[in-house]
Amino acid sequence: MSKxxxxxxxxxxxxxxxxxxxxxxxxxxxxxxxxxRATAIxxxxxxxxxxxxxxxxxxxxxxxxxxxxxxxxxxxxHRYASGELADRAPQTSPQPSxxxxx
Numbered sequence: 001m002s003k004x005x006x007x008x009x010x011x012x013x014x015x016x017x018x019x020x021x022x023x024x025x026x027x028x029x030x031x032x033x034x035x036x037r038a039t040a041i042x043x044x045x046x047x048x049x050x051x052x053x054x055x056x057x058x059x060x061x062x063x064x065x066x067x068x069x070x071x072x073x074x075x076x077x078h079r080y081a082s083g084e085l086a087d088r089a090p091q092t093s094p095q096p097s098x099x100x101x102x
Contacts, residue, residue: 042074 004012014020023029050058055069062069079085 039078 062072
């Protein structure tokens with residue numbers, strides 16, 4: 001048997017432990033494959049300006065996750081655009097209660 005890389009070992013362990021679920025039917029498999037392909041297609045280029053601090057923070061997070069920082073940025077933007085990431089609700093400061101005496 002050939003040597004497996006760490007990702008392949010993870011898949012093998014997940015399979016052997018029963019964590020992986022089979023695809024129920026071919027139609028579902030086709031739908032999932034089409035979704036994966038559509039997600040993977042990157043056919044547009046975007047140039048954005050970031051603060052140096054934000055870029056350094058993104059690069060550090062990408063390094064922690066073992067991926068290029070451009071991939072991390074694209075992933076975050078995709079998750080936001082698809083609704084996986086949401087805006088935080090604005091924090092409102094408590095309003096002082098005013099008691100009016102007659």
